[in-house]
Amino acid sequence: QVQLVESGGGLVQAGGSLRLSCAASGRSLSTYTMGWFRQAPGKEREFVATISFSRSDTTYYADSVKGRFAISRDNAKNTVYLQMNSLKPEDTAVYYCAARSGLRAGLTTDGQYNYWGQGTQVTVSS
Numbered sequence: 001q002v003q004l005v006e007s008g009g010g011l012v013q014a015g016g017s018l019r020l021s022c023a024a025s026g027r028s029l030s031t032y033t034m035g036w037f038r039q040a041p042g043k044e045r046e047f048v049a050t051i052s053f054s055r056s057d058t059t060y061y062a063d064s065v066k067g068r069f070a071i072s073r074d075n076a077k078n079t080v081y082l083q084m085n086s087l088k089p090e091d092t093a094v095y096y097c098a099a100r101s102g103l104r105a106g107l108t109t110d111g112q113y114n115y116w117g118q119g120t121q122v123t124v125s126s
Contacts, residue, residue, distance in 0.1 A: 002027040002115050004097045009120030012087055016124070020082040022097030022117060030075040033100045033107050036082045038093035038122075045096070047108040049082060058105040065091075087124045094119040 008020040022034070035050040049061045049071040059071055070083040080097060098113035107113065 002029070002032065002099055004099060004115055004117035006095065006097045006117040006120040009095060009122045011123045011125065014088055014124055014126050016087050017083070017085045018087065018122060020084065020095055020097075020120060020122070022080040022082075024078045024080075024099065028075070029073065029078050029080065029099065031101065031103060033102060033104050033113075034071070034073060034080045035098040035100075035107060035113055036071060036080075036095060037098060037110055038091075038095045039119075040090075040093040043093075045110055047110070048095070050105075050107050051080065052103045052105045052107070060106050060108060062108075084122070087122075089124045089126045092122060092124050094121050 003025045005023050033052040036048040037045050039045040047062050051071045052058045068086045073080045096119045097117040099115040100113045
């Protein structure tokens with residue numbers, strides 16, 4: 001079992017940046033596929049980004065964040081990051097970190113993940 005704790009959310013103006021962190025305990029993340037999802041008020045939870053490490057990190061992004069967000073991992077710190085640049089008001093949501101045991105690229109639906117953090121709020125003002 002792995003426990004995930006997100007941090008780094010907050011209030012930022014449009015065009016600004018934030019870096020979210022997802023710290024894991026209980027297991028090493030080196031053999032997990034990791035993802036970030038978000039849920040805005042009144043909307044379903046949606047995929048943001050995923051990373052899977054095999055010989056090298058393989059990343060996938062939602063079209064809405066491609067070129068602005070970057071997912072990365074530090075296995076030594078057992079932490080996954082989501083660097084968010086050029087933020088827009090429509091990026092406002094609760095952001096969740098997710099994990100799935102095993103290394104598989106391209107996991108973009110929430111049902112494919114076994115473990116979830118509690119979420120961190122990101123609010124982008126216009």
